[in-house]
Amino acid sequence: xxxxxxxxxxxxxxxxxxxxxxxxxxxxxxxxxxxxxxxxxxxxxxxxxxxxxxxxxxxxxxxxxxxxxxxxxxxxxxxxxxxxxxxxxxxxxxxxxxxxxxxxxxxxxxxxxxxxxxxxxxxxxxxxxxxxxxxxxxxxxxxxxxxxxxxxxxxxxxxxxxxxxxxxxxxxxxxxxxxxxxxxxxxxxxxxxxxxxxxxxxxxxxxxxxxxxx
Numbered sequence: 001x002x003x004x005x006x007x008x009x010x011x012x013x014x015x016x017x018x019x020x021x022x023x024x025x026x027x028x029x030x031x032x033x034x035x036x037x038x039x040x041x042x043x044x045x046x047x048x049x050x051x052x053x054x055x056x057x058x059x060x061x062x063x064x065x066x067x068x069x070x071x072x073x074x075x076x077x078x079x080x081x082x083x084x085x086x087x088x089x090x091x092x093x094x095x096x097x098x099x100x101x102x103x104x105x106x107x108x109x110x111x112x113x114x115x116x117x118x119x120x121x122x123x124x125x126x127x128x129x130x131x132x133x134x135x136x137x138x139x140x141x142x143x144x145x146x147x148x149x150x151x152x153x154x155x156x157x158x159x160x161x162x163x164x165x166x167x168x169x170x171x172x173x174x175x176x177x178x179x180x181x182x183x184x185x186x187x188x189x190x191x192x193x194x195x196x197x198x199x200x201x202x203x204x205x206x207x208x209x210x211x212x213x214x
Contacts (some may be wrong), residue, residue: 010125013080013095017121020088031056031121039067040160040173043134044076050127056084058133059114066139069106070097071122077130079104081122086115095125107139140171146189163190176210183207 021027031054034046037088038059048055061067071079081104082093084135093148097105102125110118124130143164149171160173166187181189181197184205191197199208 004068010095013093013125015080015082015093015123017024017084017088017090027050029106033058033119034040037120037134037136039138040138041136042157045131045133047129047131048077048122048124050124053127054121054123055132056119056121059118059120059136061110061118062109062116063112065110067106067108067110068137068139069104069120070134070135071104071120072133072135073102073124074131074133077128077132078102078125079105079122079132080125081120081134083108083110084119084121085113086117087113088119091118096138109210136173140167140173143171144169144185146171163189178211179210181210 001005003053008124022033030052032052033056036058037043037147043057045054067083068172069081069083071081073079080095083106085091091110092106092108094104094106094197102120103202120136122132122134131151140149140162143149146164149164152171153173160175163174163179164170164173165172165196176192176195179189179191182199182204185207188207190200191211194213195210196213197208198211
């Protein structure tokens with residue numbers, strides 16, 4: 001049902017944040033800042049209503065940072081998302097990530113700005129009441145194998161290890177328990193120190209998961 005809804009023609013979103021000033025008395029009528037995020041964090045579920053029109057999370061980012069943002073609804077909302085700089089200029093935006101979802105996905109390199117303060121801003125496409133989560137992640141450098149990511153790290157990625165994502169060919173931080181290891185597949189991932197690969201008993205050829213050694 002979700003995919004069918006996402007495929008319906010939609011009018012392009014043309015929202016403009018020009019002239020917005022966080023210190024002005026009118027700011028709260030247009031936008032509500034609901035929290036701050038560090039790289040690697042996912043927000044708690046946040047309720048959206050049409051008043052004010054936008055919700056926003058602050059984050060600190062520097063020129064050249066490649067950021068990856070997902071805004072997802074937990075109860076059927078239709079997310080629209082923007083990344084703004086400290087002057088509320090639009091850096092990037094997205095309505096639907098693809099034809100199969102109503103979630104929003106923004107991946108962009110931050111341009112130069114005098115301030116490190118940036119915002120992830122979102123609303124519901126139809127201004128309907130819904131709940132959303134915001135995921136803010138840094139995108140690592142290009143890679144071909146896991147060893148290329150040995151020196152990659154990300155703020156907020158506590159307990160996670162660097163790994164090459166063979167789909168995007170960029171480094172990412174991941175929990176050891178989420179690593180797909182072993183098996184007779186191309187580009188096999190190995191488990192980090194202190195973990196061992198537990199293969200599926202019935203299908204060892206497809207690999208398994210990393211589990212902490214006793």
